[in-house]
Amino acid sequence: MVPHIGKYLVPVKTKGASSQLAMLAPASIDDMPEDWNFPWVDIWKASNREGLIVIKMVFEDKIWGLVEYGIFPPKKNELVLITHIETNPLSRGKIPNRLVKPVGQWLIWYCVKVGLHYCSGIEKRLLLFAKAGIFDYYYRIIGMHHDKTVDLSPGEKVHAFEFSEASALKYSQSLESECGMPIQIDS
Numbered sequence: 123m124v125p126h127i128g129k130y131l132v133p134v135k136t137k138g139a140s141s142q143l144a145m146l147a148p149a150s151i152d153d154m155p156e157d158w159n160f161p162w163v164d165i166w167k168a169s170n171r172e173g174l175i176v177i178k179m180v181f182e183d184k185i186w187g188l189v190e191y192g193i194f195p196p197k198k199n200e201l202v203l204i205t206h207i208e209t210n211p212l213s214r215g216k217i218p219n220r221l222v223k224p225v226g227q228w229l230i231w232y233c234v235k236v237g238l239h240y241c242s243g244i245e246k247r248l249l250l251f252a253k254a255g256i257f258d259y260y261y262r263i264i265g266m267h268h269d270k271t272v273d274l275s276p277g278e279k280v281h282a283f284e285f286s287e288a289s290a291l292k293y294s295q296s297l298e299s300e301c302g303m304p305i306q307i308d309s
């Protein structure tokens with residue numbers, strides 16, 4: 123079983139409303155959308171075989187974001203690798219127009235907390251790969267370090283981003299300070 127840190131209630135803002143609580147929790151096959159960019163049903167089915175887990179963000183009984191991660195190498199727990207992350211298509215685009223925010227930042231916060239809790243002995247804690255269109259989000263908004271660009275196939279490049287232990291901790295504390303403290307509802 124892939125390590126996780128349980129369920130959390132996290133503060134989010136919605137259009138026209140004050141801060142409310144969304145839930146971060148391990149997902150099930152029934153949570154997987156069929157109309158998002160990633161094939162989440164297939165991703166979830168492969169997760170267990172590949173040593174990965176999918177975490178969901180739920181607000182008012184609707185899935186607003188999903189992240190799939192794993193801890194690698196297995197049994198050595200050196201880093202958290204985010205393999206897929208996506209927000210609900212209803213809440214994408216310019217930040218002022220989002221229906222629920224921040225979604226991606228809380229999903230990354232969850233993965234950071236997993237890394238800080240389970241990984242030890244190295245400087246790298248979190249690694250993810252992103253396409254060019256989302257480069258600015260991970261670099262400027264999340265504050266991750268751009269490590270390198272990798273060719274997946276001819277004409278398809280992805281950018282590797284990482285958090286060191288120190289910057290992961292700083293990110294986590296900054297988000298908690300800005301948005302409010304998460305509340306653990308189980309372990």
